[in-house]
Amino acid sequence: MGNQYEQYKELLQSFDKGYELCYEYDSMPHQYGDEVLYQSEMHFLEVVGDTPSITITVISQQLGKTKSACSQMVRKLVKKELLTQERNEKNNREYYLNLTERGKEIYEVHKEFDEKCMQRTYKSLADFSEEELRSYISVQKTLNQVFQKDVDENGVLEVAGKRKKNKSK
Incomplete structure (x- = not known):
């Protein structure tokens, strides 16, 4: 790596x-x-x-x-x-x-x-060149997709001993 x-x-x-x-x-x-x-x-x-x-x-x-x-x-x-x-x-x-x-x-x-x-x-x-800015946008969009997966998979709250999907924004 x-x-x-x-x-x-x-x-x-x-x-x-x-x-x-x-x-x-x-x-x-x-x-x-x-x-x-x-x-x-x-x-x-x-x-x-x-x-x-x-x-x-x-x-x-x-x-x-x-x-x-x-x-x-x-x-x-x-x-x-x-x-x-x-x-x-x-x-x-x-x-x-x-x-x-x-x-x-x-x-x-x-x-x-x-x-x-x-x-x-x-x-x-x-x-920064247009190409560098486009690269940054591409990297950020990819990170946002990963962050969204983290939210979707880990957005769980413990409520009165029960697991509940976190739907708050």
């Missing part, structure tokens, strides 16, 4: 460091204008801003979250006056979600910040 195996281990160490940094970034609150939000809140607002009058069902599918988790997020963001709910007149159990004016302002601030970050990252990768 030799050198290639050592490179593989270095690749995984680099991946783990990147994961830790992403996790740390996603776990910390961020300032958007005069509002402090966590990434999960901002991602939710982003989906609503990108798709006005979206429903909780559609958001839950897009984000891979349960309807219950999305409903909790809606309550939190409505309380912060960043989101509105409008009942569907044809289906009383369904609500359309939209950003408030304040929510729209934060959405725009976030889009500008995101673009700035994307440009900074893009510039930092300028020394």
